[in-house]
Amino acid sequence: MTLDESIRLKTELLLEGLTITDEALQTVGKGGLEKVFWVFEMTPVTHKGSGDGTRPLPNDMLLPYDLYVDVRYNPASPFTVTRSGETIILQKNKKEICEVRWPNRPDFYDKKTRSGEMMKKVASMRGDCGLRVCFDNACNYFVKGEECKFCNIVPARQRNRSHVVTIKEAEDIYDVVKEAIIDNPVCSHLAMTAGAAKDDGLGNLPAILEKLKPLLAEKYFPIVTAITATRNKEETEYLCSTGISSVAFNLEIWDEKLFSEICPGKTKRVGRQRWIESLFEARDLLKPARALSSFVVGLEPQESVLEGIDFLSSNGVFPIMSPFIPMVGTDYEGKQAPDADWVWETHEKATGIIYKNLPEAFCDEIWEGDIGICPSCTTTKLFFDFMRRIVPRDNPKRIMSPGSVEAFV
């Protein structure tokens, strides 16, 4: 299989999902890293036993060329994962395609914070490197029915409440970060997110960032905060002064009319203009290509996504993307996912535009995770695979925890 074939396979798996036999699931949660729906439930259909943790799905799957792909359950998919002896096999329409592996489960998943909370309910691991915290699994836009139409943060929290702590205390987050990044390092960077806060401000993020400052002073680790855009310049200045490496204010949709239809809360409570302004403010305060904005692609015409990519990247903002998935519990549940050829072409053209406008986004530091996410752990992994088609690279080599990159079968 060539690298392009592996990326194509990953594209189809992201869009079409898969099923897994019970035999193949035997090692998940017992050596293989299980999925924790830490923020969204990124599957078109709920997988029985995932919500209560009795029959967890694997978090990611390693494809040829060590490409990590998010595991998304979909009983209508032509893809099935089965077990043959000690080998896990991916099939399409019952025809064997390749061997796959699960990433290793970190020890901190069985440890507790000082308050007695299971660490994996506070923070979860993605890829072989990324620590993830959703510091508040709520979004104020849901209260008024103004949520983004593709988003299921609230229904996902309700369904998965037995394995996530809804509002995380700063001290609990501190304990997990200390354990997973400083004391027994299996992760090298941290991504924190939450839905829109009640007052449209930073919510409890400042308390968390202040708590983490001594750890950052002890050992630098990149942090990205993926939150709604700030209300004003002072807020952006505060955020960028806390030691974080990057921000992600995710616009999701570029076309102005579609943005207001698909993201009514973001439109009414912040506004597209202020959203872009806050990205420019962060761009001026952080290192190059550290102000990010993610797009959900597949809900607007390709020309309009690419127009947004061109505008932002030519203004020093790093746009990233992931394909639209009709997630369970959203307004768009049951809708058709975009076509794989379309997704391929959009990613290919977008990364070409960014390389021309903002080559700094392709630097070694960013590839290694200095934006708090990297090709092994981000939800936008597919986008990074298209970056590696322009500047050929392997996955980042983790020097801090060689054990964590071994796959578990």
Ligand code: SF4
């Ligand atoms: S701002 Fe939109 S995408 Fe983010 S949590 Fe709220 S509804 Fe979901």
